[in-house]
Amino acid sequence: MEYKKVDQNINNIVNEQVSKLESLFPSVVKDGEVDFQALREELGSFQEIENEKYEFTWAGKKNAKKIAQEDIVGRTLNFISNDSRNTDTTENIYIEGENLEVLKLLRQNYYGSVKMIYIDPPYNTGNDFVYNDSFQMKKREADIADGNMGNDGQKYTINVKSGNRYHANWLNMIYPRLKVAKDLLAEDGAIFISIDDNEYDNLKKVCDEIFGSSNFVANIVWKSTAGSNTGTNIITVTENILLYAKNSLKCQFNTQPIEDADKYINKDEYFNRRGGYILNKLDRRMTGNHYSEALNYPIEAPDGSMVYPGGTLEQNNENWNYRWSKEKVAWGIKNGYITFKKVNKKWNVYFKQYLKVDNNDNLINRSIPYQNVIRLEQFGTTQGTKEIMELLGNKYFDYSKPSGLIAYLIKFLCKDTDLILDFFSGSATTAHAVMKLNAEEQRKNKYIMVQLPEECGEKSEAFKAGYDNICEIGKERIRKAGDKIKEEYVDRNVDIGFKVFRVSNTNIKWNTMMEKQGQLDFSQIEAMPDQVDFMPNVRDINIVYELMLHQKDLPLSESLKQLSDLGKRTYLYASSYLVCLETEITEELVSKLSELDPLPIKFIFRDSAFKDDISLKDETFRRLKALIEKNAGTNKPAYTVEFI
Numbered sequence: 001m002e003y004k005k006v007d008q009n010i011n012n013i014v015n016e017q018v019s020k021l022e023s024l025f026p027s028v029v030k031d032g033e034v035d036f037q038a039l040r041e042e043l044g045s046f047q048e049i050e051n052e053k054y055e056f057t058w059a060g061k062k063n064a065k066k067i068a069q070e071d072i073v074g075r076t077l078n079f080i081s082n083d084s085r086n087t088d089t090t091e092n093i094y095i096e097g098e099n100l101e102v103l104k105l106l107r108q109n110y111y112g113s114v115k116m117i118y119i120d121p122p123y124n125t126g127n128d129f130v131y132n133d134s135f136q137m138k139k140r141e142a143d144i145a146d147g148n149m150g151n152d153g154q155k156y157t158i159n160v161k162s163g164n165r166y167h168a169n170w171l172n173m174i175y176p177r178l179k180v181a182k183d184l185l186a187e188d189g190a191i192f193i194s195i196d197d198n199e200y201d202n203l204k205k206v207c208d209e210i211f212g213s214s215n216f217v218a219n220i221v222w223k224s225t226a227g228s229n230t231g232t233n234i235i236t237v238t239e240n241i242l243l244y245a246k247n248s249l250k251c252q253f254n255t256q257p258i259e260d261a262d263k264y265i266n267k268d269e270y271f272n273r274r275g276g277y278i279l280n281k282l283d284r285r286m287t288g289n290h291y292s293e294a295l296n297y298p299i300e301a302p303d304g305s306m307v308y309p310g311g312t313l314e315q316n317n318e319n320w321n322y323r324w325s326k327e328k329v330a331w332g333i334k335n336g337y338i339t340f341k342k343v344n345k346k347w348n349v350y351f352k353q354y355l356k357v358d359n360n361d362n363l364i365n366r367s368i369p370y371q372n373v374i375r376l377e378q379f380g381t382t383q384g385t386k387e388i389m390e391l392l393g394n395k396y397f398d399y400s401k402p403s404g405l406i407a408y409l410i411k412f413l414c415k416d417t418d419l420i421l422d423f424f425s426g427s428a429t430t431a432h433a434v435m436k437l438n439a440e441e442q443r444k445n446k447y448i449m450v451q452l453p454e455e456c457g458e459k460s461e462a463f464k465a466g467y468d469n470i471c472e473i474g475k476e477r478i479r480k481a482g483d484k485i486k487e488e489y490v491d492r493n494v495d496i497g498f499k500v501f502r503v504s505n506t507n508i509k510w511n512t513m514m515e516k517q518g519q520l521d522f523s524q525i526e527a528m529p530d531q532v533d534f535m536p537n538v539r540d541i542n543i544v545y546e547l548m549l550h551q552k553d554l555p556l557s558e559s560l561k562q563l564s565d566l567g568k569r570t571y572l573y574a575s576s577y578l579v580c581l582e583t584e585i586t587e588e589l590v591s592k593l594s595e596l597d598p599l600p601i602k603f604i605f606r607d608s609a610f611k612d613d614i615s616l617k618d619e620t621f622r623r624l625k626a627l628i629e630k631n632a633g634t635n636k637p638a639y640t641v642e643f644i
Contacts, residue, residue: 117423211246577601
């Protein structure tokens with residue numbers, strides 16, 4: 001029998017792209033390699049007419065593309081339980097780590113799953129830290145001492161305006177992150193990117209290249225500040241939010257209620273379907289040729305009297321008409337659209353104008369599209385600072401976006417259960433916005449926050465308050481905001497929890513590592529099985545999560561249960577993936593595994609549990625197969641088996 005190993009690589013994007021090309025143009029892929037000349041000919045380009053062509057490029061672009069396609073090897077996400085909240089029920093995720101690594105780690109599980117990405121990346125002001133993904137660590141100690149590298153070895157640089165690569169540095173940072181992030185977007189999803197004027201033009205060109213110019217939706221102009229009345233130069237009071245769809249043909253944006261929707265405050269027994277209503281008088285004075293004799297007729301009032309247009313008890317000739325015909329009024333009275341009110345001993349006839357239906361009882365949408373201008377009166381930067389002050393007692397961030405702004409953008413696109421990703425999460429404004437909007441509108445939106453644990457300077461107010469890094473501030477802000485929302489909306493079941501993960505080195509000694517170490521004999525495997533398979537001092541729960549990162553379409557928010565009745569180290573993830581870390585597979589365990597209902601779709605075992613005995617492995621899985629088929633009866637359950 002042939003036994004499959006869990007793949008060490010996470011979503012090899014290059015191989016996937018080659019496979020897609022081969023399905024479209026079989027002749028261009030030969031022995032796994034792309035024949036680019038053949039591809040050009042398939043696309044109708046048989047010779048280069050001009051050597052020069054339009055292209056947006058910069059120093060380092062080729063390497064930025066390469067970085068985006070490189071596999072993520074030897075890294076994983078470890079679960080941090082003591083920082084997490086409501087882990088058994090929450091669907092929210094907070095990840096500490098370098099965001100390009102995180103995006104690559106998430107790509108296999110969340111491919112095409114994210115409805116909305118919002119990011120507020122570092123603006124290229126000349127003093128912002130910019131991630132540096134290609135560097136040689138020749139002077140590690142010096143870099144740490146100089147502040148150019150974190151203690152974890154992650155190097156970052158200050159992108160000074162005087163540098164020759166001022167724009168290139170920023171573009172090399174943003175390009176691979178957007179390239180990988182696109183894979184996470186759903187086909188009907190979209191990305192919102194906050195940016196100022198320094199890199200707006202370059203960012204739009206990058207997005208045109210990555211997402212396609214046809215998927216550009218809008219530049220949303222946000223009036224973020226009132227500005228100053230001093231000085232002689234033109235004052236910039238706006239910021240930009242670039243909006244791109246993953247696929248503009250499939251991306252459907254929401255509409256917003258009409259401005260006077262709050263006037264529909266009256267309710268009747270039809271409220272659930274028709275919504276609230278306002279009253280309009282049924283009669284009106286007509287002029288000239290607009291008068292109709294057919295619309296000048298009496299309607300019977302509740303007391304039996306007959307009411308003519310104009311409120312008279314007798315027909316008059318002062319050009320008064322009802323708006324509706326006799327037949328329509330009879331239908332309106334029968335269906336609750338007509339009502340009467342007595343004012344100054346005189347009956348007035350009204351028709352109800354409902355919010356959700358027209359005057360023929362057809363469902364309608366009284367709404368208008370969102371506009372690409374957001375005014376200061378709605379949300380300004382001072383509100384973002386005020387929110388953090390109220391929650392944490394100090395501002396800590398100078399230019400934090402207000403949660404109301406992000407909630408407003410979420411309403412542009414998201415339905416009630418969509419997933420929102422922010423991989424420059426900073427003070428976790430997006431998480432705050434998601435929870436707040438969920439409470440206000442009884443939604444079930446979920447979030448993934450990603451933030452580099454950049455250390456707080458020793459002289460900063462955040463450090464003095466006990467925060468070691470930005471992630472600590474973000475997590476505390478989520479906790480405090482969640483508590484406040486729970487207090488304000490006591491009757492709402494709002495998810496204020498979150499699971500915390502941290503980028504770490506692998507927990508598993510994968511095949512390539514084992515090959516480098518050489519083959520171990522039976523006595524070594526039997527004496528120290530965990531040292532054979534896993535890194536020192538790792539937790540089972542993190543081994544399971546790492547294995548799940550190598551599966552497809554499995555959110556990190558899924559449930560993880562220890563099946564203690566089967567064994568001390570056997571786990572069930574998402575009710576579908578059985579991970580058995582036991583050092584020995586007994587007949588009793590095999591029997592219990594076969595009786596699981598529902599049966600897992602995948603079983604993962606340790607190779608070392610079979611002590612390098614292929615006969616024992618064959619016998620074990622023939623027995624498992626036979627028992628499963630026996631228990632299933634005529635049904636033939638589909639499942640797979642893999643090994644680490």
